[in-house]
Amino acid sequence: MSSPAVPMSPALPADWRDFLALTKPRVMTLVVFTGLCGLLAAPVHIHPVIAFTAILCIAIGAGASGALNMWYEADLDVHMKRTQNRPLPAGRMDRQSALHFGVALAVGSVLTMGLAVNLLAAAILAVSILFYVLVYTVWLKRRTPQNIVIGGAAGAFPPLIGWAAATGQISLLPVLLFALVFLWTPPHFWALSLFVRSDYAAAGVPMLPVVAGAGATRRQVFLYSLPMAAAAILPWPLGLTNILYGVASILLSGWFVLLAARVARSREADQAAMKAERALFKYSVLYLFAIFGILVADRVLLA
Structure with missing residues (x-):
């Protein structure tokens, strides 16, 4: 190599x-x-x-x-x-x-x-x-x-x-956590790549905004946020977590989907588009910290 x-x-x-x-x-x-x-x-x-x-x-x-x-x-x-x-x-x-x-x-x-x-x-x-x-x-x-x-x-x-x-060993809950991070990565990273796509274009890296354009990337950001939210919420109805995590995951994931929807509705060269992309990128980092932190609190406090 x-x-x-x-x-x-x-x-x-x-x-x-x-x-x-x-x-x-x-x-x-x-x-x-x-x-x-x-x-x-x-x-x-x-x-x-x-x-x-x-x-x-x-x-x-x-x-x-x-x-x-x-x-x-x-x-x-x-x-x-x-x-x-x-x-x-x-x-x-x-x-x-x-x-x-x-x-x-x-x-x-x-x-x-x-x-x-x-x-x-x-x-x-x-x-x-x-x-x-x-x-x-x-x-x-x-x-x-x-x-x-x-x-x-x-x-x-x-x-x-x-x-x-x-x-x-491995059980269902960590597999769902794996799925959550896996599905979180595209909207998180594409939100970043949308406002630094000129860098990737200069380096010749085929990131989605460079290859497919900003509009297609924004739609993909929203589409990936839906199964991501489902993976985040699923441990609660499956009985793997308690109500603290269930309510928090619904609220946190719902806000993520709303921010992703704002990105999807943005126009190609709109100043508001960059604000929406930056807002989603910043929130996506906070989101993952919050989801995992509340998971631990839920498991420890309500066990």
Whole structure:
């Protein structure tokens, strides 16, 4: 596996902040949170040291995915305004260092999870890293506007990993949480790509707004919000959660669908369209934190 050549100046000495940046800390925060919630929502008691180790491995695994993604996509990042200051396109780090760092994190996180927690959690963590790097980054990202739809599965694994770390098995609730994150990813990411589509166009990445246009993308944002809302609410009627989660999931998901409908109704070159897209993108992050946080509260307080 090799990445296209990157036209960059010789790398300057990198410091710890550059290695931290490779792990995509903002993305890692959401990954760690959903993994933690999957662990806490499980109907078992897990030793605090084992729980901490599991979450640390999820965080390191997510960091490995980010580092390997930046290693492979450095040639794209150099063309996009929002990524030009990353360590590789900015010339603060050589590509080999990024590759070695990412591989070390990946191997270390999976081995530690397997030895200290359990093999099922380690196996799912390994699949999530490989899926993000090989399926999304290497195979899909440059080839199809459906990249984020299929590739979104990579970010949906943490609740499964957290649950497996606690219980050593998989049941219906974590599968529904996986489905929720999987269906949440397209409207979340397309809302972002709508107002930065010029970046993707400049880099030659076939994101949906670049290939199909803003109008088609806005409709897809709304359409994906409907099964996402259903996946979020479904644990309650199935008896997997209590009324606290049920009511909160209906209200939070209903507002998400309304914001997605506003995006779908927006016009191509309307200033209000960008406001609607930014509003949905910001709310989508809050939405996932809220849904998972309330799930844990529901399971812990009303168990």
